[in-house]
Amino acid sequence: MSCDQLWRDAQLLTMKQGACAIMDGLVAMRDGIILYAGPARTAPDFQAARTTACEGRLITPGLIDCHTHLVHGGSRAEEWQARLAGASYEEIAQAGGGIVSTMKATRQASEEALITAALPRLEALMAEGLTTVEIKSGYGLALEAERRMLRAARQLGKMRKVTVKTTFLGAHALPPEFAGDADGYIDLVTKVMIPALAEEGLIDAVDAFCEGIGFTPAQTERVFTAAARHGLPVKLHAEQLSNLHGAQLAASYGALSADHLEHLDAAGVAAMAASGTVATLLPGAFYFTRETVLPPVALLRAAGVPIALATDCNPGTSPLTSLLLAMNMGATLFRLTVEECLAGVTINAARALGMADEIGTLEPGKRCDLAIWDVDHPADLVYRMGFNPLHARIWSGS
Numbered sequence: 315m316s317c318d319q320l321w322r323d324a325q326l327l328t329m330k331q332g333a334c335a336i337m338d339g340l341v342a343m344r345d346g347i348i349l350y351a352g353p354a355r356t357a358p359d360f361q362a363a364r365t366t367a368c369e370g371r372l373i374t375p376g377l378i379d380c381h382t383h384l385v386h387g388g389s390r391a392e393e394w395q396a397r398l399a400g401a402s403y404e405e406i407a408q409a410g411g412g413i414v415s416t417m418k419a420t421r422q423a424s425e426e427a428l429i430t431a432a433l434p435r436l437e438a439l440m441a442e443g444l445t446t447v448e449i450k451s452g453y454g455l456a457l458e459a460e461r462r463m464l465r466a467a468r469q470l471g472k473m474r475k476v477t478v479k480t481t482f483l484g485a486h487a488l489p490p491e492f493a494g495d496a497d498g499y500i501d502l503v504t505k506v507m508i509p510a511l512a513e514e515g516l517i518d519a520v521d522a523f524c525e526g527i528g529f530t531p532a533q534t535e536r537v538f539t540a541a542a543r544h545g546l547p548v549k550l551h552a553e554q555l556s557n558l559h560g561a562q563l564a565a566s567y568g569a570l571s572a573d574h575l576e577h578l579d580a581a582g583v584a585a586m587a588a589s590g591t592v593a594t595l596l597p598g599a600f601y602f603t604r605e606t607v608l609p610p611v612a613l614l615r616a617a618g619v620p621i622a623l624a625t626d627c628n629p630g631t632s633p634l635t636s637l638l639l640a641m642n643m644g645a646t647l648f649r650l651t652v653e654e655c656l657a658g659v660t661i662n663a664a665r666a667l668g669m670a671d672e673i674g675t676l677e678p679g680k681r682c683d684l685a686i687w688d689v690d691h692p693a694d695l696v697y698r699m700g701f702n703p704l705h706a707r708i709w710s711g712s
């Protein structure tokens with residue numbers, strides 16, 4: 315059988331059967347798609363245009379970050395310093411900080427400036443084997459600025475060998491011009507922004523921040539209804555700071571994922587299990603905000619809810635651009651197993667993006683997105699901190 319490229323003499327972590335690697339594995343690729351991924355001894359006889367000897371290195375699916383706010387203007391390092399010195403989130407918000415400071419910087423930035431600012435963050439993720447990333451809007455909070463964020467995100471996917479999925483997060487925070495009129499802002503989100511940006515092909519999914527400092531469940535539901543009208547899947551920032559039963563609401567709309575979930579209860583877990591909604595845990599935000607309430611991992615596990623892990627890369631609560639560190643934090647802080655951490659940045663992250671048919675495992679028919687690592691065991695990817703053992707990264711076969 316002919317193929318474009320073979321990777322041989324590799325350990326394979328296909329993510330189809332847990333965290334146990336196949337020794338003496340082989341991957342065959344044609345036209346950017348995996349033809350075969352499995353033991354060399356049971357492989358068809360391939361005639362390859364190119365063969366790479368992997369010298370026993372580990373091949374995993376390319377990593378997937380399914381929750382980021384990678385595109386934004388400005389920095390919040392000074393605000394963070396003030397927080398270290400004891401300032402509260404409210405004090406900072408009153409002084410013009412918080413999400414509104416990022417909104418101002420984002421509104422002032424051109425599409426080109428947003429791309430320039432986001433590229434080093436994207437490249438840091440890619441340097442650790444990332445091949446697919448989700449990028450949210452939500453710091454423009456007005457039609458034109460939200461459009462610029464989404465266009466910048468799409469553009470990043472054209473500039474680098476990486477797949478970008480965009481999520482519209484217009485309902486992230488209330489912009490100052492709508493102070494005291496959250497429903498009026500949701501009118502704008504649902505009647506103007508979603509229709510226009512969906513029409514322009516800029517939205518792959520719709521998200522909202524359902525929280526005391528964000529939007530109510532009723533407002534969130536209006537956003538979900540508008541998304542459904544445009545045939546767009548939904549996700550939700552839910553149960554991060556309190557339990558508003560957002561995950562249940564999201565599940566009732568067949569959400570791809572509910573994210574954060576520190577305050578999720580048993581009823582929320584059951585609803586997510588019934589709808590197949592992925593639980594995306596964000597240990598970077600948990601760490602950076604010094605959260606003390608843990609997400610209900612044991613309940614999620616017992617109910618069979620797929621668990622994803624993501625960076626939540628954002629300037630306020632998780633300035634993290636490492637999925638390897640997110641995995642280590644998932645294990646250390648949330649007590650996920652190595653296998654759960656690895657599934658969290660591959661197969662379950664693919665599910666959280668509605669892409670499980672295309673990416674997330676090494677199997678025939680999926681896109682040939684690979685990360686090749688200089689490690690002896692899969693656990694090494696989760697165990698170390700601040701060390702990058704990536705040897706090579708393959709996106710769509712090259």
Ligand code: DI6
Pocket residue numbers: 412413416486523551554599628629630631
């Ligand atoms: N949850 C978060 O932790 C971030 N957004 C959200 O919905 C905070 C974003 C920021 O502070 O800029």
Ligand code: FE
Pocket residue numbers: 381382383551626628
């Ligand atoms: Fe987020």
